Every structure is written in C-alpha cells, then in structure tokens.
Amino acid sequence: MKTNKFLYIAILAISLVAFGCKKSYLDTTPNDSVTDENLYDNAAGCRSVLDGMARLMSTTGAALSTKGSTAQHDDFGHMSIVLQEDVMSADVVCAANDYDWFGNLYKFQTHRNALYRDAIVAWALYYKLINSANLLLANIDKATGDANELNEIRGEAYAWRAWCYSKLAIYYCKTYSLGLNSPGVPIYTTPTTSTTKGNPRGTVGDVYDRITVDIDSAIALIEGSGITVTNKSYISLATAYGIHAEVSLVMNKWADAEKYSDLAIQTVGGASKLMDSATYRNSGFRDATNSEWMWASQLSASQTDDYGIICFMSFVDASNPSSYAGGGGTFRKIPKYLFDKIKTGDVRKTTFDNARKQRKFYMVDYGTWIYDNLYMRLAEMYLIKAEAQAQQSNIADATTTLETLVKKRNSGYSFATTPYTGGTNLLEEIYLQRRIELFLEGKAFSDMVRLKKPLSRPLGTGNFDLTTCGVAELPANSDEFLFKIPQSEMDNNASLNGSDQNP
Template sequence: MKNIFKKALPLALAVVVLTGCEKEYLDTSPASQVPNEQVFATTAGATVALNGIYRSMWTSWDGNHDTFGQKGLDVTMDMMGTDVLTPSRGYGWFVNDYNHNSISTATATSKSGWAWRYYYRVINNSNLIIANIDKATGDPARKEYIKGNALALRAHSYFYLINLFQHTYKGHENAPGVPLYTEPTTVGKGRGTVQEVYNQIIADLTEAERLLEGKTKDHVSHINAATAKGIHARVALQMEDYPKAAQKAREARQGYTPMTAANYQAGFGRPNSEWMWGLEIPNDQATIYASFFSHMANTAAGYAGLGSQKIVLKDLYDAMSATDARKALVFAPVADNKGTYPNYSSLKFRLPVTGSWAADYVMMRAGEMYLIEAEALARTGDAQAATVLETFIKTRDANYTIPTTRTLLEEILLQRRIELWGEGFSLLDLKRLNKKLVRPTGSPANGLHLASLAVVTERDITDPKILFRIPQDEIDTNDEIDAADQNP
C-alpha cells in the first residue's frame, strides 16, 4: 500500500510560475507565491511568465556547474555518444555522463533526476499558460503568439523526455513512455505509451504552427512558426516519417541563410543569419563556469580550457577535406601533442569577446534543416537529396562534391556528424539509426577515446542501461508509478 503521508505533489507536478521584472528582457526570477489570476490576467503578465520559461532553459540549477538548462543536457547527450571525447577528468564535470554513470541512479541529484525536473518544470509552466491565456485581456493575436510558444515548448520538452527515458520511437510505440500532462493538475499519472506521447507532441506542434503563422517573434529566444516546423522536422525524423521530415525541414529553413565560412568560424556565440532559435543571455546574467562555453570552449578559461578539453574524434577530422572551413576549427595534431591546444581540440565554440563570458546559445540552425531534408529525401529515393546536400555543404567547402566512396545516405549522415558536432545530437541519432555505440580507443592525443575514462567503449543502443532512470522521488510521490515502472 502507498504511504498516505507522502508529499502532496509528484515531482513531475511541482509547479513553479516564473515571473519577474519587465525592464529588461528575460530579467526574471522564479516565484511560487504569485496567484495565477494575477500573472495571467493580461497578455503582458503572460509574456513575463513565458519569458521566465525561456530563462529557465539557460540558467544554472541547484548550484551545479553541469545543469544549465537545455544546453547542459545537450552536452550530456554528446558526451554519451561517439564523436566528443575528453582526455582527462579535469574537474570532473560531465565525466559521469561520458561513462554513463550519471544516468544509472534515480536520485534527485543524478542527471536522470535533474533532466526529469527540468523538462517537467518547462511543461508545467507551459500548461499554466495554455490553460489561462485565452481568458487574459489583450490583443487576440498576442494571445495566439503566447499560446503558440507555450505549445511548442511543451512539445520540445516531451520530445526529449520520451527519448531519454525510453528507446527511440520505431519499434517501441507501445512501450511505457513518460507521464503525459496537458493541463495544470495535482493528480499524478502513470507512464503513457511512447505512441501517446508522440501523438501529443505532433498535436502541439501542429497547433503551434497554426497559431504562430505570419507572426514575428519578439526575440531570437522565442519560437516562431519556422522554429516550430523545425522541431516538427526533428520529431518526424526520429519517427522515421521521412516525407513529413523533408517537408517540415524545407518549410522551416525558408528565409534563413547558411553562415559564411567566416561566420562559421566566429565561435557560435552570437546569433547570425542561420540561427533559427537561440537563447540570448543578458550580459550581466552570464552563468560563467556553469555554462555551455565553460565546458565546450577550449579557448576560454573555463572547465574545458582548464583540463577537460573537448576533442573531435579522429575519424571525423580525417573525413574533412583540407578546404573545409570546419576542419580549420579542429586543432591539427602535432608531434608529441605539444601544441597550443591538445591534438584534435575543437575550436568551434568560442566566447565572442576575450575576457567576457557574454555569449548566447544556439538551439536550432538552418544547416540542421538542410541535413534533415537531404536525409529524408534520400531515404525516400528522391534525387533532389544530392542537390540539397551539395548546395549546403558548399557553404562550408566551396570545392565539395559528393564522393563516390560512400552511398549518398552514408555521406549525409557523415556530414551531419561533422556539421552538428557538439550541438547535442549524438545520442538521439544513435538511437534512431539503431547504431551500436562504438568508441575507438587509444590515446586522446591520437583523437581516440581513453578507455579508462570512457569506461563504456561499446554498448548496444537498445541496452536498457542507456535509458535515464525515473527519479525515486517521483516513484515515492506519484500513486500511479511504482518500482515496477522503473527503467531496468
């Protein structure tokens, strides 16, 4: 029998309304005592709550230096994969993600526990907006804009929850997924099926696209119709719905121009013509060591620069031609590994201004959409796949031609790994491609994983050990979930 003296709310339902001062964009602070009727009485108040959600997507949580919103989990997903490696423990952050230990426990402080709390916090606050915005006073078009953003954010969060806490969509449609909440509630739910969660994701994105069509977003941190379509393209690709993935990716990238080689080499810290969605962080609110650039910018005096360098797998480096702008962003190997940076160190992510931690986070780029479209077309046998791929890659390497040594699909997938390195796609791609995790081992100086640090050098992608664990707090406080529901 369940303990009747449990906490009042399941962890997944612990609602936090984010409110704050409007004098500066995203200058918000969390509060749980503001009445909903006050927050959502007007579209202005609802906008503040929406901005609070976006702030939670980059701010540091719990005083830890690896829990900085979505990009913190993006680093986790790349560190769990193949193409990002590190030569030493350094200060230890993300090492337990690298060796898959951080997801193996159900404590609130584990990466599993934090991911659960983070995504459900976004979902819960999105649900409050969705449930209340229609009753607010203000311009009807503004209500649509706010609601469209909240729906897209809810879909985005459920997409990551379902992929972290269960295997990929195809072949697991009827497997237990995650609790599905579409309105504010204090009643816990059981694990909805993978199919049910994906159905809700698609419904939310479809409605978000409708509501946001023709509307200009306030800020790069917000979501517009193109961004919602881009999320939809990601979801369709994961579902192996290739016609839909190609359509949504093509629609999403309209109006966005791929970066020039010079922009690509500028460090990924400021929005440009290719950014479809980014989290712009106020300069005075930079989270410094608890930030993406601290862990991924090898040139900065953060954790990466102080010993936990992020290294590009040798196979990827070797696959790039000498004229590829992306290859120039990998420190070329030198004898005895005695160069300015360790061999194969990535120079892709750099702070825009030396000595300042002011930098923004890219969440979606047109380049990803070109690659989704090319892959989806190739899988459906559409000859336009080669044209889409070549058009895009020539913006990185003017001399690029599709090689004959690989199939077109193999080349697209390779280019995806090169282009999106370090942006958080590794784990989910391994899952949807049903590819075994294989980490070539040897010396990091040779662009290979150090076996004693990586620990997991091979793992079947359907091994239950690769799944995040439901937090014990959720099992203890939710009457609809018990120990038998835990991931094995």
Template structure:
C-alpha cells in the same frame, strides 16, 4: 510526473524572476507571482513567456546545469565524437561519458534534466490553459499560446527520447513513454505510451504552427522566441524520429524558408551569437544574466578560464576529423595540434582540440546558445529523402549545404546506404557539440562504438560498447520522482 510543492513554487518563482518588463516587476510582490497574475493581461503573459525563454539557459542547482545548452553537452558526451584527451585533466561530467549518470537514480544531474523539461511544461500549461480568457489583443493571445504549445511539444519530445524506448514506425509503440502533462496537478501521473506521447506532440505542434503563422519576431532577443520556422523545425525533428520521411523533409524545408546559411567568416566566429543569420532559434544571453561556471560555454568553449576547460579541453574524435576534407571550413573548428586554439591562461593544448565554440572572453562565459540552425534542416531533408529512396532530392539537399562549407565540393553521386552514410557523416561534423549524437544513435537503433578511436582514453571513458537496444539506452527516473509519484513505473535497471 507529480507537480510537487517544490515544483509549483519553482514555477511561480520562475515566472517572477524571469520577467523582463520593469512594469511586471513593479506590480507584483518579490516573493511569489500567482499564475492568475501572470494571466491578468497579455502583457503579463508575455512576461511569463519571457521567463520560459530564460529558463532555457539560466543556472540551476550545480555547475554544469544551465538549461538546454548543458543537456546538449550531456547527450553528446554519451556518443563517440566528443573526447576528453587528458588522463590528468578535469573529469567534470565524466559520468555521462561513462554512461553512469543517466542510470543513477540519485544523481543530481539526472534529476536536473527531468525537472528542467517538466518545469518548462508546467509553465507552458499555465499559458496554454488560461490565455484564451486573458484580456488583451487576440493577436497577442495567438502568439503566446502558439509559443507555449511549441514549448510543451518540444519538452515532451525531449523527455520521451531519453526516458522512453525508441520509436519504431513498424510497431504499435505501446511501450511505456513518459507522463504526459497537459494540466498542472498535484496527483502523480502514470507513464503514457510512446505512441500517445508522440500523438500529443504532433497535435501541439500543428496547432502552434497555425497560431504562429504571420508572427514576426523583433528585438535583440528575437531568436529566443519561437516562430513558425522553429515550430516547423520541431515538426521536422519529430517526424525524422518517427521515420515519417515525407513529413520530415517537408517540415525541414519549411523551417529553413527565409533563413540563409552563414558564410565561412561567420562559421569561424565562435558559434556564440544569435545575430548569425543561419540561427533559427537560440537563447540570447545578456551580460547581466551571466551564468559563470554553470553555463554552456563554461563546459564547451575553447577559451573560458574554468578548471574544467583549462585542464581538460574538448577534442573531436580523431578518426572523424581526419575524414573531413582539408578544403572544408568545418575542419578549422578543431586544431590537429592545438597550436592555434585561443586557450585560457595556463590552458592545455591537445591534438584535435575544439575551437568551434568561443565564450565572450576567458573571464566571461557569456554566449548565446545555438538551439536550431538552417544547416540541420538541410541535413534532415537530405536524410529523409535518402531513406525514402529519393536519391536525387537527397543529393541536392546535401549539396546545398556542403557547397557553402567547402568551396571544392561537388554534388554527391552516391545512392542508397552510401548516400545515407555521407549525410550522417556531415551531420556529425556539422552539429558537433549541439546535442544530437545520443538521440541519433538511439533513433536509428545503432550501437555505441568507440573502438578504434585513438584519442579516446580507455581509463577515462571506461565504456566503449553499448549494443543497440540495450536497456541502458533508457534513462532512469530520479528517485525523488519514484518516491513522490506512486503511479510511475521505473525503466529496467
């Protein structure tokens, strides 16, 4: 990654525009904020950190580019569980569903994803490398550095999952990963091996967990901040991807400590509020930060009045929905006929229509973006234990979640692959639309298989099969990066 003039200015502007404290806005000029100013005090550094929180959901160059929520949609469109049901409807973002966008070096959405994560990394580096000398309370320095380290680890993890080959615990993992950016530089950086990237990710997370111990979040946007639970959740995700089952189970259990699963009433409320007790991490979006037709809810909700959703409502893989027990509250997240979905004015109704996600109203796409929930941690713990042969532990972890979702559920007696299949089924229905399906298929070395799914229209998806291990599982580096960074090597075309 080369921090170009454009990228560095984006860093500076992000630090300024995203600052929430009025004093910060009053103190510094409206045209730019130097990194040295951001590190003039811990109060200023907190403002810069708030800017990073806002980067997570703010709008970028085009509609459909609104931070991590948008990338979550992209990754799920590349799986088999989100369906575009209408041949005559909007085809916005269809390039991801067709496995084209991530392989087109000139595509603006590919460039957005790459720049988004490195923008977070470059912001994090300013704080990580300068906060120790910043005037202010030591406790504040620890909180700021801990969150910045967690951000840097998480962003590198997201990048290496997309641009690198899958991690294989039984191999050296010397394959090309992504540029590992620990200091901001104008020199183009070569790709670091997958193993080295994961080593640094874990190093950053371990330090973040230490620094964030005892930190209590507060305020209306508290869950936008990264606390020790979130950092442990990152650790669990990374360990699961590395097939380090014991570490994944341990970190997942730590991440959900003190976090209750939501009840069935909250489950059908729209997945749009950080006040939901189950959310461990989420982007709090206030009304005057409305991202309009850019936002997550403009592309995933049931009710926002955009052409994208009005003419092409999101649906679930019909085969997957039919397998959900009728007594499970999660089955209510989609409607078999579309009759009960709160569609926008003039909106279409389709079979298996989504109503899991609801925006503020048909005229407002405001909504808090879910980034980590306790349910995911139960599923990570269950999967890790099942794959390590701890059937009883996996059954217990899975049942702790399922019994809250389904009043008639009984604890599974499955073992081995049958238990793993049951856990993965629950993962698919629980985390639908939250951005995990593509990376789940890739980390498990599974193929994409959309065959036999009756509501996937061949004319729309065009792609039904991608073999496991195919070069198409690796995203291409944007042409802008190839042009400016002569040290980088492109993935196989």
C-alpha cells in the same frame, strides 16, 4: 517599465514552481506557484511567461534548484543536456578528469542511478517548462489584448510543450520505431501542484500523439496570427516548423520531415542565410544575430554574472584560462577517426586545433562570459530534408539538398566525386555530415538512438582511451542508453511502482 515588471513576476513565478519545496523539487507535480494576480490579465503579462521560460533554459540551477555555494556545476539549463548528449557518443573525446562534471556520463555510469543528478536534470528541467506552458494555456483565455498576439503566444506555449515532451522521450523511452507500446513518460496538459496526483507512464505512442497534436496546434496558431517574432529566444514559426521536422524524423514520417524542414528553410530565407566560411570559423557559434540561427537564448549581462563558470562555454572552450575546459583541462576533442573523414578545404576542419580540441564554440570576452546559447539552426533543416528525401528514394533531390549545405563548408564538395564516406550510400553520407556539421550541438546521442546504431568508440592514439571513457562498445538499442526515472518521481508519484522503472 511595465514589461520589466511582468518579466520579473514571470521569472519569479516559474522559479517558485521550479524551486519550491526541497522534497519535491524534481517531481512532475511541482509545488503550488505564487503568481501576481495580474500576470495573465493581458498579452504583455502572458508574453512575459514565455520570457521566463526562455530565461530558465539558461539559468544556473534550472533543474536542481541549487544556487551559490550549493550549485551543481553540471546544471545550467538546456545546454547542460546538450553537453550530456555529446559526451555520451562516439563523436567527442573528453579528459574525464576530476574537474569534469560530465565525466561520469562520458563513462555511461550515473544516468543509470535514479538517485544521481545525471538522471534528474533533463526530467526536472523539461517538466518545469511543461508546467509553465500548461499554466499559460490554462490562463490565457482571460487575458485582454490583440487576438492575434494572444494566439501567437498560445502557439508558442504549445510548441514549448511539444518540444519538451520530445526531449523527455529521447532520454527516458525507447525510440519510436522500436514500438509504440513501450513505456512512455507521464503526460500533463493542465497545471499541476503539490497536491496533484501523478499520472502513469502511458506508452511511447501516447507521448508522440501528444507531441503531434501540440506542434500541429502551435503551427496553426502561429501561422494564423500573422505575427513574426524577431527575438530568437521566442519560438518563431520557422522554429515551430523545425520542431515538427525533428519529431517527424524520429517517427520515420519522411514526407512530414521533408515538408516541415523545407518550410523552415523557406521561412528563414533559404541557402543565402547559411553561414559563409569566414563567419563559420570566426564567430558562427556565439552570437544569436547570426542569420543561420533559428532559436537561441540571447543572454544578458545579469544572467552571465549569475552563472560565471557554470555554463556551456566553460566546459568546452579550452582557450579561456578561467574556464573548466581551459583552467581545469576538461577539453572536448574530436576523435582522430572522425576528424580524418573531414576533407581538406572544409572550413569545419579549421574549427579544431592541432590537438583536435574543438574551437567551434569559443568566447572573445573572458571577463563577462557574455555569449548566446544555440538551440536550432538552418543547417540542421537541410540535413533533415536531405535524409527525408533519401528515405523516400528521391536520390537526386536529396543529393542536391545535401550539396547545397556542404558546398557552403567545402566549395569543392560533390557526393558523386568526393564523398566523405568514400562510398556511394547517400544515407550514410548524410549521417556522417550530421556528425561533422552538428558537432557539440546535442544531436549525437539522440541520432545514435533513433537510428538504432551501436555505440562504437575506436580505441588508440588520438581516439578513445578505455581508462577514461569507461565504455567503448554498446549494442544497438541497449538498455544502457535509457536514463533512469528519478527516484523522487518513483517515490512520490502514486501512479508508478517499481515495475515502471526503466530496466
């Protein structure tokens, strides 16, 4: 009963930080929080803050603070940003009809409008989570309880902060390899209130310095605690390694990317934890008990009752007649040119129907909307490790790593004899396997940006239609890939002026 009380208080506290005064609902300096005076008194209360953060990740109105009749149906926590990533790529064909709340992003329009919610959602959500992590780190020293448990909680808070800054850097900054002196995002390491003066943007180098310090601290604390968390809503040691691997990949720190992806793989349990074909096809993408899943939101009935059709599955599962994808026709297809690259015999080819609509993510109980949201899984770690090894010219090792994964999807796979690219460039093979394996998992846009590739959407039957996608070609490193900083931030942060806005 006490744990439930702490969770309720933590969710209320985060909600008040997140959903306070309407004027500044998206500021990096949110309103003063109202918290129970006992929240940080002990380890249980501190852990409940992590529970509240995990819940915010899958909450209707998490970013824009709208509920009920005012709810914006493209604001349902982190998974709304995952879907943003995929529709802004060359890997997903959308209907982009009047029911598709992500249609304007598909056309590369509204993320470039500082007043529009598509520019706001990521900024608002991740800064709210950052402030929650900062509140926890600022107050946990007064908590009583087992020292190891408190250190594990500290470690998770640092990992949350690192991860959130890494996400902000993707959308609001030029990628790391284009220059460390380009504009970053404001950095906060202490709690902010409505009276806190906003910080300047700083540089991309500053942001990644902060991320690196935080994720290193997280790993040291979680490792040293000796505690293994089993609820996948928490950031486990394996997930912290995974965050470090993802960040190292963006920074082109190949040795670190290999090291931390391998640590994640070994901590999870290695290749035996990868899904078999039957699981991949039938239940691999809705249940956090899956051995391959590393980080997820394990949703309760109360959460699914709260959002109903305002959720990720609603916008991708065309088999559900009550969903946006099913009832509203906002389908997500794989374009023909990409589908045709998947070899016959690959289980991933069976996760699309005859019209190439995705069937990777789907529910079985349409009445309750109960399913789990996936944030990180083991397959990505194999792909990171393979890419990092190839970048270090460890071709034999990279090939072995890649084949370990792909043979789980297609037992006849061999890079030497049956490459999906049809060529001999191992890195290009790895990039293609990422696009196939991580389809609709929120990697397509960020991969395009970090790899400095152009947007190239083939037109024609089965591929993209210019009348609905709006944009077929954009050059590598285009300013069109940058999200505008929300206008409310520009107006209310005294450390910013007009020249600080993204071009």
